[in-house]
Amino acid sequence: xxxxxxxxxxxxxxxxxxxxxxxxxxxxxxxxxxxxxxxxxxxxxxxxxxxxxxxxxxxxxxxxxxxxxxxxxxxxxxxxxxxxxxxxxxxxxxxxxxxxxxxxxxxxxxxxxxxxxxxxxxxxxxxxxxxxxxxxxxxxxxxxxxxxxxxxxxxxxxxxxxxxxxxxxxxxxxxxxxxxxxxxxxxxxxxxxxxxxxxxxxxxxxxxxxxxxxxxxxxxxxxxxxxxxxxxxxxxxxxxxxxxxxxxxxxxxxxxxxxxxxxxxxxxxxxxxxxxxxxxxxxxxxxxxxxxxxxxxxxxxxxxxxxxxxxxxxxxxxxxxxxxxxxxxxxxxxxxxxxxxxxxxxxxxxxxxxxx
Amino acid sequence: xxxxxxxxxxxxxxxxxxxxxxxxxxxxxxxxxxxxxxxxxxxxxxxxxxxxxxxxxxxxxxxxxxxxxxxxxxxxxxxxxxxxxxxxxxxxxxxxxxxxxxxxxxxxxxxxxxxxxxxxxxxxxxxxxxxxxxxxxxxxxxxxxxxxxxxxxxxxxxxxxxxxxxxxxxxxxxxxxxxxxxxxxxxxxxxxxxxxxxxxxxxxxxxxxxxxxxxxxxxxxxxxxxxxxxxxxxxxxxxxxxxxxxxxxxxxxxxxxxxxxxxxxxxxxxxxxxxxxxxxxxxxxxxxxxxxxxxxxxxxxxxxxxxxxxxxxxxxxxxxxxxxxxxxxxxxxxxxxxxxxxxxxxxxxxxxxxxxxxxxxxxxxxxxxxxxxxxxxxxxxxxxxxxxxxxxxxxxxx
Numbered sequence: 001x002x003x004x005x006x007x008x009x010x011x012x013x014x015x016x017x018x019x020x021x022x023x024x025x026x027x028x029x030x031x032x033x034x035x036x037x038x039x040x041x042x043x044x045x046x047x048x049x050x051x052x053x054x055x056x057x058x059x060x061x062x063x064x065x066x067x068x069x070x071x072x073x074x075x076x077x078x079x080x081x082x083x084x085x086x087x088x089x090x091x092x093x094x095x096x097x098x099x100x101x102x103x104x105x106x107x108x109x110x111x112x113x114x115x116x117x118x119x120x121x122x123x124x125x126x127x128x129x130x131x132x133x134x135x136x137x138x139x140x141x142x143x144x145x146x147x148x149x150x151x152x153x154x155x156x157x158x159x160x161x162x163x164x165x166x167x168x169x170x171x172x173x174x175x176x177x178x179x180x181x182x183x184x185x186x187x188x189x190x191x192x193x194x195x196x197x198x199x200x201x202x203x204x205x206x207x208x209x210x211x212x213x214x215x216x217x218x219x220x221x222x223x224x225x226x227x228x229x230x231x232x233x234x235x236x237x238x239x240x241x242x243x244x245x246x247x248x249x250x251x252x253x254x255x256x257x258x259x260x261x262x263x264x265x266x267x268x269x270x271x272x273x274x275x276x277x278x279x280x281x282x283x284x285x286x287x288x289x290x291x292x293x294x295x296x297x298x299x300x301x302x303x304x305x306x307x308x309x310x311x312x313x314x315x316x317x318x319x320x321x322x323x324x325x326x327x328x329x330x331x332x333x334x335x336x337x338x339x340x341x342x343x344x345x346x347x348x349x350x351x352x353x354x355x356x
Numbered sequence: 357x358x359x360x361x362x363x364x365x366x367x368x369x370x371x372x373x374x375x376x377x378x379x380x381x382x383x384x385x386x387x388x389x390x391x392x393x394x395x396x397x398x399x400x401x402x403x404x405x406x407x408x409x410x411x412x413x414x415x416x417x418x419x420x421x422x423x424x425x426x427x428x429x430x431x432x433x434x435x436x437x438x439x440x441x442x443x444x445x446x447x448x449x450x451x452x453x454x455x456x457x458x459x460x461x462x463x464x465x466x467x468x469x470x471x472x473x474x475x476x477x478x479x480x481x482x483x484x485x486x487x488x489x490x491x492x493x494x495x496x497x498x499x500x501x502x503x504x505x506x507x508x509x510x511x512x513x514x515x516x517x518x519x520x521x522x523x524x525x526x527x528x529x530x531x532x533x534x535x536x537x538x539x540x541x542x543x544x545x546x547x548x549x550x551x552x553x554x555x556x557x558x559x560x561x562x563x564x565x566x567x568x569x570x571x572x573x574x575x576x577x578x579x580x581x582x583x584x585x586x587x588x589x590x591x592x593x594x595x596x597x598x599x600x601x602x603x604x605x606x607x608x609x610x611x612x613x614x615x616x617x618x619x620x621x622x623x624x625x626x627x628x629x630x631x632x633x634x635x636x637x638x639x640x641x642x643x644x645x646x647x648x649x650x651x652x653x654x655x656x657x658x659x660x661x662x663x664x665x666x667x668x669x670x671x672x673x674x675x676x677x678x679x680x681x682x683x684x685x686x687x688x689x690x691x692x693x694x695x696x697x698x699x700x701x702x703x704x705x706x707x708x709x710x711x712x713x714x715x716x717x718x719x720x721x722x723x724x725x726x727x728x729x730x731x732x733x734x735x736x737x738x739x740x741x742x743x744x745x746x747x748x749x750x751x752x753x754x
Contacts (some may be wrong), residue, residue: 040461182547264484
């Protein structure tokens with residue numbers, strides 16, 4: 001049995017991840033064209049893409065950089081609301097929907113990135129669990145700020161207020177975009193499954209390339225042994241900040257994609273529970289395991305919807321499934337069994353790889 | 357040994373799942389199979405499925421369950437009449453927008469023809485945009501924001517809109533001289549509460565009602581209100597207007613009593629249900645005034661019958677959410693009768709016919725929450741508001 005070089009092994013591993021996502025996209029498109037996809041599943045496609053991107057982004061922080069973030073829904077929220085405000089304000093300026101979606105996602109990504117820098121710069125200088133505490137607070141602060149924020153647009157530009165809709169002082173023909181606790185209610189839906197798929201691919205590319213680069217190795221070295229890494233001249237704050245801000249940017253783009261799928265979005269959707277939901281995807285998919293995050297996010301998001309036939313018991317069953325997955329992935333017998341299975345499969349694919 | 361343990365774990369899981377599946381299907385499909393068994397002649401094809409969306413789990417579940425239960429009682433009554441047969445397919449939205457849209461997708465798959473919901477405002481706005489595109493008729497029992505119906509001809513409300521309530525409350529307080537100095541305590545993280553307050557303040561400024569203190573509290577920390585109450589007391593307010601739900605309101609009443617502060621408390625329809633709150637001392641609510649479309653202690657025949665049936669089926673006193681749900685189903689039923697809707701029509705045909713019927717000036721519905729309810733083209737209901745006062749642990753209509 002030949003030993004694979006690490007770079008070759010990585011190539012195969014990454015190809016499987018890309019291949020899996022592309023195959024899923026193609027299969028779903030074929031099913032959609034053939035009318036085999038129920039309308040409930042069709043409605044789930046865009047949120048799945050958004051949550052998969054969120055899980056990939058959070059895995060970069062939690063799994064690869066080894067810092068705990070409990071407020072990633074906050075970045076999603078920043079991306080969602082900045083994207084929506086852009087979308088509605090620019091409706092007439094950019095009439096082409098896909099282009100406006102792209103710009104809105106970029107705007108969302110930039111604003112979330114700025115928020116990421118603001119949170120990250122002071123906190124990542126510290127050691128310990130400060131990031132968890134600060135991100136938790138950040139998520140709540142964002143939620144409460146957007147809850148009292150009113151934004152309107154007229155021909156003079158954007159108007160902001162923290163009082164009420166009337167205090168915006170909009171000129172004739174202007175309209176309120178964000179209405180405090182009511183959120184945005186007049187959003188124009190732009191998101192498509194294709195856009196979501198592209199975002200997921202971009203997220204995978206960014207994260208995998210980052211992980212396999214010099215920067216990524218530095219980030220992981222800091223995670224594994226900070227003192228050793230610093231002793232060879234790796235600046236802890238810089239590399240941790242790179243990982244954290246990249247993650248925030250991806251989360252912002254995912255938030256914009258998510259928001260563009262609904263005509264009404266309110267700030268309280270992006271609460272602590274939403275952050276924990278994404279963290280659950282990451283933990284169950286495996287820390288540092290991008291492919292695992294993708295699979296876990298997709299399956300665990302669809303699961304409660306598939307359980308609707310169980311009526312009142314569906315959330316109970318969902319909880320039981322979570323516990324079983326947790327037990328199963330930590331069970332040595334299970335691990336051995338799957339380890340053996342994958343080894344056999346791996347041998348098969350290696351043969352396939354050699355033929356190419 | 358290890359393998360055995362894994363096996364037993366899996367077996368136990370499978371067994372508990374199948375057990376849950378059994379009772380889950382059993383309890384919840386009961387109402388929907390009732391129409392078939394109730395009237396022997398009708399077959400499944402004659403039943404019009406109404407898709408209900410509301411929070412059946414989560415923090416808003418009390419409201420979602422109430423609207424569901426009210427609707428179920430109405431459906432049982434209607435099906436017992438013979439004629440048109442309905443079935444209610446209730447899907448949980450957990451009070452969240454994305455789940456509500458998912459639930460709507462599921463209802464479409466399940467063959468629902470008419471959408472009844474959502475219970476809460478934000479999810480309702482999102483689902484209304486979907487039903488508008490797909491041309492499904494939608495009637496909401498309790499999503500009271502004007503954004504729910506704005507720009508959508510297919511969405512109608514049975515409840516008062518928030519601005520309407522705020523304005524009416526201000527007018528009522530002024531006309532009846534209930535207070536000279538008004539304090540407001542509202543939830544600024546909640547669309548319903550903020551919507552009513554904004555309209556109340558605007559109307560108060562207009563008619564010269566003096567608002568001396570405006571206090572807010574956020575959505576997720578609402579256990580201590582002494583700060584808000586002290587501010588109201590210090591400002592010398594003799595009436596506290598509380599456009600909030602009954603759970604925080606019960607705490608406010610309790611803490612006001614502890615402080616020895618006794619103004620008139622005035623609430624809106626979200627306050628209805630306070631007397632049935634578990635562990636709440638109803639003597640605290642003595643003298644509380646609220647605007648609610650439904651009085652469970654009313655003596656008209658319809659209310660008495662509904663309260664009786666509700667207590668028999670679910671226990672407890674029905675609140676206005678249940679009554680709104682009941683009225684929704686009757687409004688749909690009467691409109692279907694009038695428009696000649698049959699079960700074999702497509703959802704889109706039903707939608708157009710029901711819109712025409714609802715906006716028809718000759719169409720009016722007598723229900724628990726009002727007599728002679730009519731609807732405008734903007735989807736808002738017009739009915740007379742009712743103010744009740746709590747006296748001796750029951751509502752007395754003013």
